[in-house]
Structures are given as structure tokens and as C-alpha cells.
Amino acid sequence: MPTLRSHPELIRAGILFLLAFTVYNANLRLIATGDSRGTRFVPFALLRTGTLDLGSFEPHVTGSSPQAYWARTIDGRLVSTYPVVTPLLVAPLYVPAVVYLERTGWRRIGLLAGAMEKFAASFIAALSVGLMYLLLRRRAEIGDALLLTVAYAFGTNTWATSSQALWQHGPAQLLLIGALLAATGERTAGRLALCGLCCGLLAANRPPDALLAAAVSLWLVMDLPAESRRRLLTAFFLPAASAGLAVAAYNLAVFGQPLGGYLLLIHPGFFDHSVAAGIAGLFLSPGKGLFVFSPFLLFLLARPFVRGTPEDRRLTLCLLAGCAALVLLLARADWRGGYGYGPRYLTELLPVFVWLLIPVTARLGRGLRPAFVAVVLFSMAPQAIGAFRYPFGGSDVVLAGDAANDWMPENAQFLLELRGSRDIQSPRKKDNPFQIHQIPTSRKIQRSALTPSRKKLWTGNGTSTEARALPTKSAPKAARFTVRPMTS
Numbered sequence: 469m470p471t472l473r474s475h476p477e478l479i480r481a482g483i484l485f486l487l488a489f490t491v492y493n494a495n496l497r498l499i500a501t502g503d504s505r506g507t508r509f510v511p512f513a514l515l516r517t518g519t520l521d522l523g524s525f526e527p528h529v530t531g532s533s534p535q536a537y538w539a540r541t542i543d544g545r546l547v548s549t550y551p552v553v554t555p556l557l558v559a560p561l562y563v564p565a566v567v568y569l570e571r572t573g574w575r576r577i578g579l580l581a582g583a584m585e586k587f588a589a590s591f592i593a594a595l596s597v598g599l600m601y602l603l604l605r606r607r608a609e610i611g612d613a614l615l616l617t618v619a620y621a622f623g624t625n626t627w628a629t630s631s632q633a634l635w636q637h638g639p640a641q642l643l644l645i646g647a648l649l650a651a652t653g654e655r656t657a658g659r660l661a662l663c664g665l666c667c668g669l670l671a672a673n674r675p676p677d678a679l680l681a682a683a684v685s686l687w688l689v690m691d692l693p694a695e696s697r698r699r700l701l702t703a704f705f706l707p708a709a710s711a712g713l714a715v716a717a718y719n720l721a722v723f724g725q726p727l728g729g730y731l732l733l734i735h736p737g738f739f740d741h742s743v744a745a746g747i748a749g750l751f752l753s754p755g756k757g758l759f760v761f762s763p764f765l766l767f768l769l770a771r772p773f774v775r776g777t778p779e780d781r782r783l784t785l786c787l788l789a790g791c792a793a794l795v796l797l798l799a800r801a802d803w804r805g806g807y808g809y810g811p812r813y814l815t816e817l818l819p820v821f822v823w824l825l826i827p828v829t830a831r832l833g834r835g836l837r838p839a840f841v842a843v844v845l846f847s848m849a850p851q852a853i854g855a856f857r858y859p860f861g862g863s864d865v866v867l868a869g870d871a872a873n874d875w876m877p878e879n880a881q882f883l884l885e886l887r888g889s890r891d892i893q894s895p896r897k898k899d900n901p902f903q904i905h906q907i908p909t910s911r912k913i914q915r916s917a918l919t920p921s922r923k924k925l926w927t928g929n930g931t932s933t934e935a936r937a938l939p940t941k942s943a944p945k946a947a948r949f950t951v952r953p954m955t956s
Contacts, residue, residue, distance in 0.1 A: 480610075480614070481598040481601045481602050482598060484598050484614075485594045485597060485598035486594075487621075488593065488597040488631075489591065491621075491622065491627070492590035492594060492631035492632070493590050494855075495632075495855050495856050497586070498583070498585055499632040499633055499809070499858060499859070500582070500585065500634075501806075501808060503550065503633075503635060504538075504635055505531065505539075506522060506536075506548035506549070506550060507538075507550055507585070508555075508581045508582065508585035508634055509548075510522065510548055510552065510556075511555050511588075512525065512565075512566065512577070513525065514555070520547060520548070521545045521547065522546040522547060522548065525577065525581075526546055528578045530546075538550065540729065540732065542722060542723070548729070549729025549730075549732055550729065551672060551673055552718060552728075553636075553639065553669050554634055554673060557592070557639050558592065558634065561584070561587065561591060562588070568580075585633060589631055589634045589635070590632075592638045592639055593627075593638045593641070596626065597617060597626070599649055600617050601613055601617040602649060603652070603823065606652045606653065607776075612826065612829045612830055615840075615844065616825055616826070616829060619764055619822065623845075624818045624822075624851070625637075625762070625811060625851070626641065626815070626818060627852075627855055628809050628810055628854030628858070629808065629810060629812050629854075632855065635815075636673055637674075637812065637816055638815075639669075640670060640673055640816040641816060643666045643667075643670040644677075644816065645819045647663045647684050650662040650663035650666065652783075655693075660688070660700045660701075661704065662707075663704060664703070664704035664705055664706065664707040667681040667708045668710065668712045669711050671712055672712050672715035676794055676798070679790050679797070680787075680790045680794060680817075683791075684786070684787075684790075685704070685705075685708070687787075688700075688701065688704060690782050715728075739797075739800040739801055741800055741801060741802060742799075743799045744799075745803075746799025747795060747796075747799045749799075749803040749804070749874060750798065750803045750811060750814060754875065754877050754880040754881075755804070755875070756805070756812075756881065757811060758811040760880060762811075764840065764846075764847045767843075768821060768825065768828070771824055771825070771828055774827045774828050774831055775827065791821075795814075795817075798813045801813075804871065807868065808864075809863075810851075810854060849882070850881075850882040853882040853885050853886060854882065857885040857886065861884050861885035861886065863879075866879055866884055867879065867881065867884075
């Protein structure tokens with residue numbers, strides 16, 4: 469394969485980035501839930517005050533929900549309950565917006581925050597597309613690499629989910645691709661350090677994804693040559709541990725435990741679901757199944773019968789083990805993933821699944837290759853429906869009840885959105901050129917925001933769930949504070 473430093477390869481990756489970024493923004497709207505509402509304001513707080521205190525933007529952060537599950541008041545400071553990795557990664561993209569707001573007196577911050585969230589999410593997702601092409605070129609010919617990259621970009625929930633709001637999934641995809649890209653090339657200390665940094669941030673960004681970071685780490689431990697193993701593993705684990713420990717220290721200081729606000733979002737019975745039913749639902753259900761929304765991934769069933777390159781055998785086994793462990797964990801939860809479009813829970817696994825298709829596409833004959841291309845094109849239809857129609861059709865209302873609803877063929881989410889009425893769409897303000905669609909929060913999540921955690925995480929103000937009075941004057945500047953450990 470040609471070196472990835474060659475200008476043609478970088479140009480192709482850049483073109484794919486621009487194409488994906490353009491398509492992702494073609495709907496001119498943000499499709500968000502409460503999960504990302506606090507995240508969109510954290511970069512503003514960081515760049516304006518140097519802290520992660522969201523108090524300056526409280527009316528916009530909490531919105532009309534006095535018990536917002538996505539943000540909590542702890543010792544008088546309003547903080548996001550979601551991990552800080554995603555907003556920290558996209559903070560540099562917010563610099564022009566902060567400069568503009570400083571010059572205009574921080575007016576229309578709510579509208580600009582929504583626009584910046586969509587810009588940042590689509591940028592991260594499109595960047596993962598460009599890097600995915602470079603990763604595929606490690607093992608695939610140019611035609612197969614382009615085909616699989618297009619399938620990844622427009623035939624999976626990279627389009628309908630990761631690029632539409634600042635979920636944790638988009639940065640997780642980018643970090644996983646970055647780790648594999650750094651580790652599958654020439655083994656130098658610098659590249660292994662970059663791989664370690666990506667793995668550390670991957671685990672800190674979304675705790676379940678620590679299983680994928682562990683899979684990459686295990687592969688390196690087994691695969692590195694003995695004569696340089698100690699030196700290269702040191703280069704790998706130092707940044708990985710530094711990133712993970714830094715986030716864990718913040719979580720301990722603010723929330724009193726290393727997983728941060730995640731325990732506040734887990735209600736009793738969260739992991740008490742049937743594993744078999746969860747696995748079937750994640751992959752096969754019409755409402756949320758991965759193979760229904762991205763049917764080209766069904767070609768993975770041929771992977772056990774196709775040999776890959778010998779040098780990738782250990783990597784393949786480790787990635788499969790990590791994916792299997794993550795699927796088992798997600799299957800024990802409510803596999804539908806709350807309000808959202810398609811198989812959101814499996815989004816982080818998409819880079820691995822596409823990587824595993826390389827030897828399959830390389831051996832497609834003249835008859836099967838057109839069939840594969842046709843299935844890829846068909847996979848784009850559900851994603852386009854999600855990007856341009858969801859949530860106008862009210863599919864969340866249908867699928868939020870009994871899980872049996874997700875198994876009815878007529879309740880495939882993209883079909884529900886096509887049949888749904890546009891009367892559900894909120895009226896568009898005349899002075900708002902950018903639409904922000906905040907998906908309603910499920911009642912279960914709203915109740916969990918009021919329910920104390922099974923494990924007491926802090927004392928004093930930290931346990932309060934009372935509504936805070938909205939400030940009546942202009943938003944004050946957030947005070948710089950020093951975080952300190954809180955008793956459990």
C-alpha cells in the first residue's frame with residue numbers, strides 16, 4: 469500500500485472530510501436530546517471563565533426543566549453530569565464564537581450554542597470519515613477503501629446520530645480510529661504515545677468504551693516485538709494513564725467517585741434486562757436493529773470464512789473480544805437507548821465493523837460486488853430519513869412503550885418517520901435561520917433525575933434536586949473555583 473503521507477492519499481481523505489461535512493450539515497438543523505444540552509455550553513464556560521461551572525448559562529442549560537438530569541448543582545456550582553472529554557475536545561472550535569459573543573455582549577447565546585453544537589458534532593464525525601479512509605488504506609486497495617469509507621460515512625449512524633449532536637459517540641469513533649491508525653503503522657514511540665492518548669481519552673469519554681481501549685492495549689502487549697516492548701509500552705501507557713487519571717481526578721473532586729455523574733443517570737434495574745433479548749434487539753429488531761439500519765454490515769457474517777492478513781490476526785481477535793464484551797454490557801441495559809434514532813448504542817463499534825469488512829470486500833466477485841454496492845446505497849436511505857425527517861414523525865412516542873413495539877415490522881423507525889405527520893414539528897421562528905430540535909426527554913429519565921443514587925455520592929448541597937431560581941438580571945460571570953474532594 470502507498471504511504472499515507474503521500475499527497476494523493478491526504479487529498480482524498482480531505483475530499484471525503486469535506487463531502488461528509490457538507491452532507492451532515494445539509495439539513496440545517498440540530499437534532500439533540502438532553503444528553504448533549506449541558507455539553508454544548510461547557511466550551512463556552514471554559515473559554516469565558518476558565519472553569520467548567522455552567523452557572524453563567526443556567527437559564528439556557530436547564531431550559532424549562534427544573535430537574536434537568538444533564539446538569540446538577542453541586543456545592544453551589546452547576547456542572548454537566550456527562551463526561552468532560554467531548555466538550556474539551558471541541559473547545560478549540562468554539563473560539564471564533566466566543567470572540568463574537570465577547571464583542572456583542574453575549575447576546576443570543578442559546579441560538580449560537582445550538583449552531584456550534586451542530587458544527588462541532590459534524591466536524592468531529594466528518595474528521596472520523598477522513599481518518600477512516602486513511603485507516604482502511606493500511607490494508608485495502610483504493611477502490612475498496614473508498615467504498616467502505618462511503619458506507620461508514622453515509623450508511624451508518626455516523627450520519628444520523630454522531631454528526632447531528634454532541635453525543636459521546638462521535639468523539640468515541642474518532643478516538644478509536646485515531647488509536648488504530650497510530651498503532652497499525654510504523655511502531656515508533658511517538659505514534660504509540662498518540663495511540664495511548666486516544667485510548668485513555670476513549671475510556672474517559674464514555675466508561676463502557678474502556679472495553680475497546682483495553683482491547684487495543686491487549687493487542688499491543690501481545691504484538692510488540694520483545695526487544696522494544698518495554699520502551700514502546702511505556703510510551704503507550706504514560707499518556708493513556710495520564711488522560712484517564714486526569715479525568716478521574718476531576719470526577720472524584722466534583723462528584724466524589726471516578727465515574728463522574730454517570731451513577732446519577734443509572735436507576736435501579738438499569739442492568740437487569742435479558743442479555744439474549746438485548747443482543748437480538750441491538751442487531752435485529754426493526755425498531756433499533758443495526759442490521760436493519762445498516763444492512764451492508766450483514767456481510768460481516770462472511771468474515772469467519774475469509775482469511776485476513778496474518779499480521780492482523782491478533783488485532784482481529786482482540787477487537788472482537790472487546791466488541792463482544794461491550795455488546796454483552798449494553799444488552800443488559802435497555803437496548804433501545806431511550807429517545808434517539810436508530811442503533812445508537814452500537815455507534816462506537818462501527819469503525820471496528822467496517823475494518824473487519826476489508827478482507828470480505830477484497831474477495832467479492834463480479835456478481836457480489838454490485839450487490840454489495842446496492843446494499844450500501846440502500847443503507848443510506850434510513851440515515852437520510854433520520855437526518856431530514858426525525859423526530860417529526862413521532863417515532864419515539866411509538867417505540868418508548870413496550871419493547872414488543874420495536875419488533876413489529878411496520879414500526880421500523882425510518883418507516884414511522886416517513887409516515888408521521890409534520891404537524892409535530894415545532895413552529896419555526898421567523899428570525900431563526902437555524903433550527904434546533906430538542907427531542908423530548910422520556911419520563912423514565914425525568915424521574916431518574918429526581919431519584920437519589922443508590923450510592924450516596926456527596927453530602928450537603930450536592931444532593932439537592934430542588935429547582936434553582938432563574939436569575940432575573942443579566943447572567944453574571946462564573947466565579948473561578950477550586951475543586952476539592954467531597955466525602956462519600
